[in-house]
Amino acid sequence: MRMLNRQGRPSSPASVAPSENRALMLEEPLIFEQGQEGRTGVDFPPAGLKHDRLGGLRRSAIGLPGLSEPQVVRHFTRLSQKNFGIDSTFYPLGSCTMKHNPRLNEKMARLPGFADLHPMQPIETVQGALALIDELADWLLKLTGMHAVAMSPGAGAHGEFCGMAAIKMALEARGEGHRRRVLVPESAHGTNPATAASLGFTVDPIPALDGRVDLKAFEAKLGPDVAGIMLTNPNTCGLFERDIIAIAADIHKAGGYFYCDGANFNAIVGRVRPADLGIDVMHINLHKTFSTPHGGGGPGSGPVVFAESLAPYAPLPRIVREGDKLRLIEHAKDAEGAPFGRIKSFHGQMGMFVRALTYMLSHGADGLHQVASDAVLSANYILASLKDVMSAPFAGPCMHEALFDDKFLEGTGVTTLDFAKALIDRGFHPMTMYFPLVVHGALLIEPTETESKETLDEFIAALRDLAEAAKRGEADIFKQSPRHTPRRRLDETRAARQPVLRWRG
Amino acid sequence: MRYLPLTPADRSAMCEAIGVASVDELFADVPKKAWLNGPIAGLPPHQGEIEVERHVAALATQNVAAGSCPSFLGAGAYRHHIPASVDQLLLRGEFLTSYTPYQPEVSQGTLQALFEFQTQVAMLTGMDVANASMYDGSTACAEAVMMAARITGRSRAVMSGNLHPHDIDVTRTMARLTGFTALAAPPAPDGHEDLASVIDGETACVVVGYPDFFGHVRDYRALAEAVHAKGALLIVSVKEVVALGLLMSPGEMGADIVVAEGQSLGNALNFGGPYLGLFACRDKFVRQMPGRLCGQTVDAEGKRGFVLTLSTREQHIRREKATSNICTNSGLCALAFTIHVSLLGEEGLRRLAALNHAKAMQLADKIADVPGCKLLNDSFFNEFTIALPKPAAEVVEKLAKLPILAGVPVSRFYTGQKKLENLLLVAATELNTDKDTDVFVKNLREVCGC
Numbered sequence: 010m011r012m013l014n015r016q017g018r019p020s021s022p023a024s025v026a027p028s029e030n031r032a033l034m035l036e037e038p039l040i041f042e043q044g045q046e047g048r049t050g051v052d053f054p055p056a057g058l059k060h061d062r063l064g065g066l067r068r069s070a071i072g073l074p075g076l077s078e079p080q081v082v083r084h085f086t087r088l089s090q091k092n093f094g095i096d097s098t099f100y101p102l103g104s105c106t107m108k109h110n111p112r113l114n115e116k117m118a119r120l121p122g123f124a125d126l127h128p129m130q131p132i133e134t135v136q137g138a139l140a141l142i143d144e145l146a147d148w149l150l151k152l153t154g155m156h157a158v159a160m161s162p163g164a165g166a167h168g169e170f171c172g173m174a175a176i177k178m179a180l181e182a183r184g185e186g187h188r189r190r191v192l193v194p195e196s197a198h199g200t201n202p203a204t205a206a207s208l209g210f211t212v213d214p215i216p217a218l219d220g221r222v223d224l225k226a227f228e229a230k231l232g233p234d235v236a237g238i239m240l241t242n243p244n245t246c247g248l249f250e251r252d253i254i255a256i257a258a259d260i261h262k263a264g265g266y267f268y269c270d271g272a273n274f275n276a277i278v279g280r281v282r283p284a285d286l287g288i289d290v291m292h293i294n295l296h297k298t299f300s301t302p303h304g305g306g307g308p309g310s311g312p313v314v315f316a317e318s319l320a321p322y323a324p325l326p327r328i329v330r331e332g333d334k335l336r337l338i339e340h341a342k343d344a345e346g347a348p349f350g351r352i353k354s355f356h357g358q359m360g361m362f363v364r365a366l367t368y369m370l371s372h373g374a375d376g377l378h379q380v381a382s383d384a385v386l387s388a389n390y391i392l393a394s395l396k397d398v399m400s401a402p403f404a405g406p407c408m409h410e411a412l413f414d415d416k417f418l419e420g421t422g423v424t425t426l427d428f429a430k431a432l433i434d435r436g437f438h439p440m441t442m443y444f445p446l447v448v449h450g451a452l453l454i455e456p457t458e459t460e461s462k463e464t465l466d467e468f469i470a471a472l473r474d475l476a477e478a479a480k481r482g483e484a485d486i487f488k489q490s491p492r493h494t495p496r497r498r499l500d501e502t503r504a505a506r507q508p509v510l511r512w513r514g
Numbered sequence: 515m516r517y518l519p520l521t522p523a524d525r526s527a528m529c530e531a532i533g534v535a536s537v538d539e540l541f542a543d544v545p546k547k548a549w550l551n552g553p554i555a556g557l558p559p560h561q562g563e564i565e566v567e568r569h570v571a572a573l574a575t576q577n578v579a580a581g582s583c584p585s586f587l588g589a590g591a592y593r594h595h596i597p598a599s600v601d602q603l604l605l606r607g608e609f610l611t612s613y614t615p616y617q618p619e620v621s622q623g624t625l626q627a628l629f630e631f632q633t634q635v636a637m638l639t640g641m642d643v644a645n646a647s648m649y650d651g652s653t654a655c656a657e658a659v660m661m662a663a664r665i666t667g668r669s670r671a672v673m674s675g676n677l678h679p680h681d682i683d684v685t686r687t688m689a690r691l692t693g694f695t696a697l698a699a700p701p702a703p704d705g706h707e708d709l710a711s712v713i714d715g716e717t718a719c720v721v722v723g724y725p726d727f728f729g730h731v732r733d734y735r736a737l738a739e740a741v742h743a744k745g746a747l748l749i750v751s752v753k754e755v756v757a758l759g760l761l762m763s764p765g766e767m768g769a770d771i772v773v774a775e776g777q778s779l780g781n782a783l784n785f786g787g788p789y790l791g792l793f794a795c796r797d798k799f800v801r802q803m804p805g806r807l808c809g810q811t812v813d814a815e816g817k818r819g820f821v822l823t824l825s826t827r828e829q830h831i832r833r834e835k836a837t838s839n840i841c842t843n844s845g846l847c848a849l850a851f852t853i854h855v856s857l858l859g860e861e862g863l864r865r866l867a868a869l870n871h872a873k874a875m876q877l878a879d880k881i882a883d884v885p886g887c888k889l890l891n892d893s894f895f896n897e898f899t900i901a902l903p904k905p906a907a908e909v910v911e912k913l914a915k916l917p918i919l920a921g922v923p924v925s926r927f928y929t930g931q932k933k934l935e936n937l938l939l940v941a942a943t944e945l946n947t948d949k950d951t952d953v954f955v956k957n958l959r960e961v962c963g964c
Contacts, residue, residue, distance in 0.1 A: 040630050040856050049865075050857035051597055053944065056868035062875060064731045064893030066762040072637045075859035082599050085627070085853055089608040092623035096607025102616070109517055110611050113563055119601075119782075122574025127587040128786030129922040130580065131914040137576025138785050144573075151554055163649030163787070166839045174691050203839035209693050249543035280541065285548045304846025305624035306614040306806070308649070308788035324687070340929050350687035354590060354652040354680040354775070355786025367570055373560030374553035376515045382537045383520050386528055389540050393532040406532075406540040430619070439617055461519035462528065494619040497814035501618075504811035504823040508800065510643045511633040 034495060037087040041074050041512045048075035072514075091495040092305070093438045099464050101391075103410045103441035103453025104198070104245055106275050106297035111371065114300065114364035123363050128355040132337060138359065139335035143328055145366045149293060149312055152377070153271075154284030157320035159313045160328075160357040165272055168292025168311025169204040169239075171352055175290055175315065175322035176237050176266045177208055178349045182322075188236040188265065194222045195447045196244040198270050210236055217447045220246035220403040220412070228259060237266035242286075243273045245445040246403060247388065247410035247453065257287025266290065266319065274298045275457070276385055276409035279378035289316045295358075299365035310361035321346025326356050383458035384409040387465060391454055394469045398476040402448050409457070415450025423479040425450040427487035430498060434491050435471040515560055578917050580783060584950035585919035586877070588897040588941025589727070589927070590651070590678050590753045591786060592778045594866075595945055600780050600853045609849060614842070618821040619813075624845065625820035628808040631852040638758045638855075639772040640765020641794035645805040647843040648791030651775025655681040655721065655751050656688040657804045657838065658771045658793065662719035662747045663694050664802050664837065670716045675699035675707060676726035678753050679927040685721070694718070701928065703890055703899055703937055705730030710740035719747040719771075724764055725757055728924075729894040729939065738768025747771060754778055755792065756943075757895040759858075759867030771795045779858075780850030790847035800824070804838040866944060870896040873942040873951075880955045881940065886962050890937075897941035899924070903962050906938040912961045918954055 061067070076084070093100065100107035118124060126138055146158045162168035173191075180188050191205040194215045202212040213230055216223050221244065238260050242250045250256065257267050269283060269291040275298045283291050295301050295310040315323055325348050327338045337356065338344045372380060385408055392401060392411035400416035415425045429439035429452070441453040456465055479487065491497065520528070525537070534540060541549070553559070561569075580593050587593070604610065608623060615621030615628075628646045635644035648654040659671045671689070673682055675698055682698045689696035699707055705728060709720055720741050725731045734748065741748045750764035752774035764772045776790035777783075795803055801824065809823035858866060874896040882889040886903030902909055906923035913920040924937035942951070 037626070039626070039633075040852075041633060044859065047861055049859045049862035051862040051866070053862070053865045053869055056865060056872040058868045058872045061760075061871060062891075062893050063761060063871070063895065064733060066731055066733055066893075068758070068760060068762045068766070071759070071763075071860055071863065073634065073855065073858070073860040073863060075861055076856060078597070078599060078857060081853065081856045082603065084856070085603045085849075086606070088623035088626055089603070089606040090623065091621075091626070092608040092612045093617070093620040094608040094611035095613075096611045100611075100613065102613055105613055107611075107613055111517060113566065115605065115610075117567070117570045117574075120571060120574040121579040121581060122571075122577040124782040124784055125579040125581045125593070126577055126785040127580045127585065127593065127783050127919065128591050129587055129589050129926060130578065130919055131911055133911075134578035134914055134917065134919070135785065137573040140576065141570070141573045148557060151557055163653065164840075164842045166841045167649060167653070170839060174687075177691060200839045200841050203836040206836065207839050208691055249541075251543045251545070254545050254548070277544070279554060280550055281544055281548050282550065282554075286545075302610045302846065303613045304610055305612045305621070305628075305849065306845035307647075307842040308844040308847055309842050310788070339926070342929070350690065351680065351683040352653070352687055353684060353787075354650050354678075354789065358787040359785035360782075360788050363570065367566055370558070370561055370566045370569060371517065371563070372515065374555075374557035376518070376560040378550075378553050379515060379518060383518055383525075385540050386520070386525060386532075386537050389532050389534075390528040406534075406542065408543075429617070433617065433620055438620065441616075459517055459519065462524040491619050495622045496619050496817060496819040499618045499813045499819045499821050500811045501821050501823065504809040504821045508807075508824060509810035510629075510800065510807060510823075511636050512629070 035087050037084060039512050040084055043080065044074035044076040046075055048077055050076055050078040050081050098436060098438055099460060099468055100438040101440050101454045101456050102438060103455040104444065105441065106455060106457060108300055108457040109459035110300055110302045111368065114367045117367045118360045118363040123359060136335055139328055139337065141366060142362055143335060145362050148369050149314055152278060153291065153314045154282030155314035156317045157315045157323050159323045161324060161326065161353050162292065162311040162313055163353050163358060164307065164309030165292055165294040165311040166200040166204065168313045169200055169270065171313045171324060172268050172290040172292055173204055173208050174349050175319045176268060178322045178347065179319055180236055182347060188234055190234045191236050192227065192230055192238040194240060196220060196246050196445050197239060197241045198245060198272060201239040201241065201270055205239060220248045221250055222252065222256060224252045224255065227256060231259060231263040235263055235265045237268055239268045239270060241270035241273065243276045243408035246447065247407040247412045248403065249408050253286050272297055273409060276381055278381050279374065280381045284316060290319050295361050295365040300368045301361045301364040308358060308361065310358035322349055324348050325351045380458045387456040387458065387460060390465060391456055391469060395472055398473050410453055410455040412448060413452040414448045417476060418479055421479040421482065422484035423487045425452060427490065428475060431475050431487045431490040432471065434493050437468055437471060580919060583917040583919060584954050586921045586940045586942060586954060587919050589922040589939050590680060590775060591783055592754055592941060592943055593783055593945055594756065594778050594943050596780060596782065596854065597857050600850055603853055604846060604850055615822060618819065622819060625808050627849050627852055629810060629820050631848045632808060634852060634855045635792050635794050638755065639794040640763025641772050642797040643800050644792065644794035645803055645807050647848040648793050648805050649844065650789040650791045651751065651753060651773060652680045652684040654773035654791035654793045656685040658749045658773045659685050659696065659719060659721060660688065660692065661771065661802050661804060662749060665799060666718045666746060668716055668718035669694040670718055671696045672709060672712055672717055672720045673698040674709060674722040674726065675701040676728055677721055677723045677751060678727050681751050701934065703728050705732065705891065710737055713741060713744045713746055715744065717744060717746040719749050721749040721751060724750050724752055725754060725895045725897065729891050729898040731761060731893040731895060734767045749773065754895060754897065756867050756870055759863035760871060761895060776851050780854035781847050788844055788847055790844045790851055805840050806843045869944045873944065873946050874898065877940065877942045877951050880951060881958065884955060884959050884962060896943060897939060900938045900940055902936045902938055905935045909961050913957055916957060918957055920954060
């Protein structure tokens with residue numbers, strides 16, 4: 010019972026979540042619904058533009074609103090307060106790796122020697138930038154045991170495209186362009202089949218057996234028209250593909266290549282080198298393994314590492330060392346091998362490279378080994394601590410993410426979605442839901458290595474509470490969730506059926 | 515290790531709870547022959563903040579920051595002033611450290627900002643709708659061509675020779691890999707090319723730069739009509755988005771799809787990345803548009819809110835039937851753009867654009883006065899092409915030693931083309947002072963030997 014003081018006010022803090030503070034539940038109109046004509050948040054000296062040389066093409070009104078600097082600052086500060094971020098909450102989104110983003114990385118990326126560097130400056134004025142890219146490339150090659158690296162892909166899916174493009178080019182160079190079939194396990198990331206399909210390959214799914222590639226089914230699919238396999242390892246069920254060395258040997262014997270989706274490299278970095286598993290090409294999401302900020306969904310950066318078999322096909326640009334100088338190769342005629350071209354402007358996501366290398370240097374080789382250990386330990390701790398109240402589809406240890414299905418919700422009237430939304434009211438970002446597709450009502454939890462045991466324990470307690478409440482038949486609290494958020498549940502069907510994609514006044 | 519919270523005691527307690535003797539047991543599924551015993555050789559051990567900062571800062575000092583000397587570089591990346599509040603807001607953890615807004619109830623900040631971004635991009639380009647951004651301008655260009663092929667059912671793209679060479683290169687790479695044909699005209703440094711005559715019944719789209727690679731500003735209204743008459747689409751690619759504060763919008767000229775590099779607003783040069791691809795089109799094409807889209811809806815109480823929408827086009831659901839494999843956008847770069855455009859507003863953007871144009875006109879006149887230097891443009895925004903009396907790369911290298919970052923030699927993009935060897939792309943922005951201009955022109959005069 011709460012105590013009252015002499016004024017009749019509570020003398021102990023009310024036990025409410027901070028999000029119940031209505032005074033901070035601010036409504037914020039769109040930027041276009043604010044401001045006044047003629048107002049601006051930036052002062053410029055007068056241009057004195059008496060005539061122009063615009064070829065007679067002056068524009069009419071644009072329609073942008075006019076706001077002062079304090080108005081804009083307040084608007085975006087308020088918007089930020091309507092977001093969960095890893096800095097404010099535990100964010101165990103499976104398959105996405107939400108870990109601590111050190112501010113040292115940000116500080117280094119903003120050094121004028123990197124941030125204020127034009128991509129077309131003379132090469133001798135950017136030797137430090139090339140040296141940083143070269144150093145990062147060296148880390149990536151040593152950590153993976155691979156032969157060459159392409160730094161330019163703008164995101165993980167872009168890296169996948171780059172890797173599969175190299176396979177396509179290599180097959181054509183061998184005169185085996187007829188190999189069009191790509192095997193994609195059902196436990197792969199959703200981008201994998203989309204990547205293969207967009208390159209004109211036929212996607213042939215491999216069924217999962219206990220959450221892993223069904224080796225017999227895989228072997229039965231091998232043939233002279235197979236271009237390769239796209240395997241996510243550790244896979245999206247959070248499991249290590251035990252048969253991976255056999256899979257690599259088989260695909261090579263059949264004349265195909267082995268693409269590995271390295272998005273989950275986090276789980277094995279410093280403990281296993283992909284080259285030792287027989288992989289030909291793999292992309293690495295710098296933001297997942299080496300902590301560059303996610304920023305609401307990007308920018309990403311997806312360097313691709315190649316084994317010797319595919320290294321000649323790595324795209325442009327490339328960095329080469331000539332004596333004590335570094336040089337950029339931007340044109341195919343200057344490159345060794347048979348690069349398949351350019352896939353993005355300029356030289357890659359420099360801002361992300363600085364952050365990733367800063368993170369690697371902070372961890373060192375010993376720290377990265379510990380990263381994989383702690384990520385795997387944390388995931389297994391969650392799995393073990395919840396096995397009795399939630400249902401896990403697969404036996405045995407998991408890698409960096411713990412997977413549950415929705416069997417424990419059977420007959421409760423609570424859906425996976427309800428369960429996730431109820432977790433929001435407990436102050437946690439929900440796990441990944443309904444993915445991977447091979448598990449019914451999947452709940453994929455990735456704690457990562459940067460969470461304390463105390464946080465993991467609080468999270469486990471919240472999930473236990475919710476699972477027990479669901480089993481007690483308290484479906485109503487789930488259906489009403491979330492209650493303590495800037496918005497209640499949003500109508501996604503309406504958004505798709507009657508698309509409103511911009512403000513129109 | 516400062517980023518790892520687990521103590522040895524935590525680790526043993528957790529192992530005990532799991533029922534294993536050590537973490538190694540949890541790696542039992544990894545084939546033993548692939549195990550590494552101990553940290554990988556040849557890489558340093560962990561270091562404190564002081565050492566790391568020293569190492570990375572030392573690399574930074576081996577570069578000449580563009581802002582540390584007079585610089586006139588453009589060619590698809592532009593140095594503009596970024597108001598201090600842009601970066602301060604961007605660094606707010608709720609923006610910086612959030613992920614894709616899969617849970618819209620706790621991502622309204624990111625989603626509303628994306629909705630505002632989409633609206634601003636549509637307004638600037640003069641189009642109906644825009645997506646939530648792409649990797650960069652060049653990948654947006656390639657995606658626009660593929661989208662035009664889907665819409666028209668035709669597989670041949672005609673690209674202006676004056677499109678940014680990276681737009682051409684990336685589109686050609688995509689063409690080669692995904693099975694359409696991308697034809698590019700030869701570069702026309704004087705700005706005159708006839709694209710209308712090469713459009714035929716097989717043409718899916720015509721792609722032009724605005725301003726083009728050499729800086730020319732061309733009226734594409736007649737071209738748009740010719741393109742439409744043949745049942746094709748006009749794609750306009752903008753590399754300097756500030757130009758849209760002063761120039762007639764591509765939408766007004768009849769463009770069907772507009773792509774742009776948005777780096778100029780809110781985003782630093784970053785040696786070429788991360789940048790921000792803008793992508794806008796007519797309403798009727800929205801379901802063929804690649805990338806992520808944010809839409810308005812209502813919540814359970816009828817209040818306005820925002821969600822990611824129309825994702826059935828993407829890898830999320832249809833997998834091998836997806837129109838592209840894109841699963842991200844340049845979220846933080848888009849946010850920087852939106853904050854900067856909000857600060858500028860109608861008035862500020864117009865003034866910024868006018869200032870850029872005025873600086874460029876002043877610079878162009880002074881350079882054109884240098885004996886042996888010839889200005890190739892009769893129209894431009896903030897970048898133009900100068901024919902020098904000697905190879906531009908030589909001139910640029912000499913001036914870089916002073917240091918002056920004089921411009922981008924066209925030969926950096928087109929190697930081995932003798933007739934382009936003496937051409938220099940020069941850009942001016944609001945950041946160039948009169949003193950910068952004078953120092954540049956004085957030294958150019960000396961290096962050109964006149």
